[in-house]
Amino acid sequence: MEITPFALERYYAKHEFTARYLLSSSDCDGLAMAELLSWADDELRAAWDGLRLGYTESPGHPLLRAAIALLYDGVDPDEIITFVPEEAIFAAMNCLVRPGDHVVCTFPGYQSLYEVAVALGAAVERWTPREEQGWYFDPDDLAGLVGPQTRLIVVNFPHNPTGFLPCRDDLLRVIETARGAGAHLFCDEMYRFLEQDPADRLPSAPEIYERALSLCGVSKTYGLAGLRVGWLVTRDAALRASLQRFKDYLTICGSAPSEILATIALRSHGRIVARHVERIRRNMDAVERLIEAHRDRLAWVRPGAGSTCFPRLLGATGASELARRLLAERDVMVAPAGVFGYGDRHIRVGLGRENLPDVLAIVDDFLGDGAGRRRSVGPP
Numbered sequence: 392m393e394i395t396p397f398a399l400e401r402y403y404a405k406h407e408f409t410a411r412y413l414l415s416s417s418d419c420d421g422l423a424m425a426e427l428l429s430w431a432d433d434e435l436r437a438a439w440d441g442l443r444l445g446y447t448e449s450p451g452h453p454l455l456r457a458a459i460a461l462l463y464d465g466v467d468p469d470e471i472i473t474f475v476p477e478e479a480i481f482a483a484m485n486c487l488v489r490p491g492d493h494v495v496c497t498f499p500g501y502q503s504l505y506e507v508a509v510a511l512g513a514a515v516e517r518w519t520p521r522e523e524q525g526w527y528f529d530p531d532d533l534a535g536l537v538g539p540q541t542r543l544i545v546v547n548f549p550h551n552p553t554g555f556l557p558c559r560d561d562l563l564r565v566i567e568t569a570r571g572a573g574a575h576l577f578c579d580e581m582y583r584f585l586e587q588d589p590a591d592r593l594p595s596a597p598e599i600y601e602r603a604l605s606l607c608g609v610s611k612t613y614g615l616a617g618l619r620v621g622w623l624v625t626r627d628a629a630l631r632a633s634l635q636r637f638k639d640y641l642t643i644c645g646s647a648p649s650e651i652l653a654t655i656a657l658r659s660h661g662r663i664v665a666r667h668v669e670r671i672r673r674n675m676d677a678v679e680r681l682i683e684a685h686r687d688r689l690a691w692v693r694p695g696a697g698s699t700c701f702p703r704l705l706g707a708t709g710a711s712e713l714a715r716r717l718l719a720e721r722d723v724m725v726a727p728a729g730v731f732g733y734g735d736r737h738i739r740v741g742l743g744r745e746n747l748p749d750v751l752a753i754v755d756d757f758l759g760d761g762a763g764r765r766r767s768v769g770p771p
Contacts, residue, residue: 412753504545675693
């Protein structure tokens with residue numbers, strides 16, 4: 392397989408662990424091992440203390456899949472297969488896409504959601520949002536891209552990098568479009584449960600469409616990216632069997648310690664999510680104050696969900712040049728729109744890290760040309 396280099400991941404590989412400050416992280420702050428273990432109930436503490444480091448069950452530990460199933464309405468643990476999240480995308484595309492197939496994918500977004508299909512020989516069309524309407528992904532636009540030849544529709548809601556979340560009626564229109572074409576629907580739901588208003592939370596796609604797959608995991612919402620635990624949910628039994636056979640050529644099974652730790656996290660779902668949603672809200676307020684202080688140079692759409700936003704640059708300086716200068720002059724890494732293949736007028740800002748106000752203060756000072764305007768991102 393010939394595949395285009397993953398621009399975002401190559402950029403992060405170069406700068407993420409050398410820059411002092413990160414402005415664009417998409418995950419929430421990583422939890423400390425000691426804190427996570429302190430939340431283990433008696434069953435999981437015993438499982439952790441008695442853990443033997445042999446092979447695990449290929450679909451995932453039964454306790455883990457049982458905990459995952461509780462996040463969904465009417466999903467059975469047997470309808471879940473655990474994967475490393477990126478591996479899940481790769482497996483799903485290989486199981487669903489053939490040369491010459493037609494695929495539609497939300498864009499901009501995580502590159503593997505469309506690039507793997509391209510590498511497999513599919514014709515991929517991009518469903519793009521309307522920034523002037525709040526990064527709105529119009530279902531009518533999707534319907535215009537989909538036809539009888541469409542094999543797969545790929546969506547990412549809550550959306551990375553914009554933070555857009557459709558309403559339930561729009562999601563139902565997406566599903567009806569997929570059903571009308573007889574297409575599978577792959578829904579990247581890695582940022583689910585990070586809605587600012589829980590009433591806005593969407594049903595997971597497999598809960599309401601028999602040919603849907605849901606991708607989720609503990610990296611973003613739960614602040615446990617280092618565990619490398621994710622999963623696919625689908626009620627399509629033939630597809631599940633195909634995914635399981637494909638996984639035999641990848642990781643085969645998961646990490647035994649990671650599976651127990653992820654299960655502890657999922658049983659502590661409420662406390663983790665509440666902490667992260669509140670931090671994201673505070674950070675959005677700080678971003679809003681920064682943008683208001685520099686409204687001649689920045690504009691944004693306040694996101695409704697997820698842990699990222701995608702401000703627009705209004706001045707003469709493009710995103711790649713701003714990123715270069717922030718890194719060189721302030722040791723701040725920011726992801727410019729170019730790493731998403733989306734021009735040069737936007738930057739991704741991550742909202743899930745506790746130190747974001749400190750990083751925004753550095754950016755504020757930089758944009759103010761050192762004029763002492765750091766207070767604009769402090770408490771109101």
